[in-house]
Amino acid sequence: MSVEFDVAVIGLGAMGSAALSSAAARGAKAIGIEAHFPAHALSSSHGDSRLIRLGYFEDPSYVPLLKRAYENWRSLAARLRAEILTVTGVLQIGAPESKIVSGTRASCEMHGLPHELLDKGAMKRRFPAFELEDGEVGLLDPQGGYVRPEAAIMGYLKLAAEDGAALHFGERVVAIEPDDAGVTIVSTTGRYRARKVIVATGAWIAELVPQLRPHAQPIRQVVAWYQPRDGFVAEPQRMPCFLRDEGANGSFFGFPAIGIDGVKVGRHAHFREPIDPEAPNPAVNDTDTALLDGFVAKRLPDAASFRVRATTCRYTMLPSEDFLIDTLPGQPNVVVSSACSGHGFKFTSIVGEILADLALQGASALPTDLFSFEKHFGGRMI
Ligand SMILES: Cc1cc2nc3c(=O)[nH]c(=O)nc-3n(C[C@H](O)[C@H](O)[C@H](O)COP(=O)(O)OP(=O)(O)OC[C@H]3O[C@@H](n4cnc5c(N)ncnc54)[C@H](O)[C@@H]3O)c2cc1C
DSSP states (O other): OOOOEEEEEEOOSHHHHHHHHHHHHTTOOEEEEESSOTTOTTSSSOSSOEEEOSSOSSOGGGHHHHHHHHHHHHHHHHHHTSOOEEEOOEEEEEOTTSIIIIIHHHHHHHHTOOOEEEOHHHHHHHOTTOOOOTTOEEEEETTOEEEOHHHHHHHHHHHHHHTTOEEEESOOEEEEEEOSSOEEEEESSOEEEEEEEEEOOGGGHHHHOGGGTTTOEEEEEEEEEEOOSSTTTTSTTTSOEEEEEOGGGOEEEEEOOOSTTOEEEEETTTTOEEOOTTSOOOOOOHHHHHHHHHHHHHHOTTTOOSEEEEEEEEEEEOTTSSOEEEEETTEEEEEEEEOOTTOOGGGHHHHHHHHHHHHHHSSOSSOOGGGOHHHHHTTOOO
């Protein structure tokens, strides 16, 4: 069978759509195959908004990639003439020694990033939406804000199509068969041949990369939107996006009222409840809403009154809670993007570039050691 494509991208969610666009923009003959439609309700990339921040408490080594991700988001927005990235600042609230506050501070200091540390009084005057405990502080990352997932994905797909990529929706890939010369891709409706394949299937990654089944765990996530009691305090000019450390109760995140549904909140990883990616997400229940209603009543009393809606989504967690973006060991024609452990969307604009680098050049000049199989598994997994 002759090679039909330079690269095939499987899964056109966040990472796949960005990778397809990046590959097509470089002149590669590319095809993208998506089982459903972009940003559908079982994917990890729906729900209006995703946090982006520069001072990264998780690990300061993400910061150089984030700087490049910001540049790429801004050029995507300029090309599309659309609102993709909005800067509101991100306020990281907690005890001064909490990981969210101390890690963000260390990351900002290490990379010389602007930041402000606010005590309880200063925070209340400046950002009246938030209720604080004595001794809590807020670390403001002024470059933080939010990205629009649906608009970004649709934008990447539009650009990919304009640059000549073939887009197939409603077509599920059931097997990839790599060999020395390329990869045969078998779908529910066809067979394709490509030099390289990028597998970006999110929560379904283990179906096509079964070596990841013991490591990449999809879990259920729930977010809810609340109508502000006081619309003034919940406007993005007065209420930045936030992360809040709640000690043994985990960490919560949220957004000001950026749409008609109002203020959005969730708890990172929710109840860490494993799910089967093949089954529909279990519906939102009273335990879910009690957790989120309790948080907003206590911590955002003026910003949020009654709950407008709640929905489920999926994280795909690795044990390290980092990302895995690399060529599959022993299979140089298979590139994997997986398991962004609930904090990957902000990196989509740079992950797309990395995936296209790996597929088209065999390596990326960007600092990607953090995401490698070697880092995660030390070569032991395969
Ligand atoms: C509620 C929630 C809040 C989050 N908040 C943040 C945040 O604030 N900031 C942040 O940076 N990140 C955040 N994240 C994480 C981020 O959204 C994800 O890391 C990211 O969206 C994952 O994108 P993906 O491309 O890997 O997966 P997806 O977007 O889910 O794409 C995978 C696609 O592959 C398709 N597919 C699967 N199997 C096949 C197959 N066999 N054939 C063809 N197609 C297939 C699927 O249909 C799907 O469309 C959040 C996630 C959730 C769920």
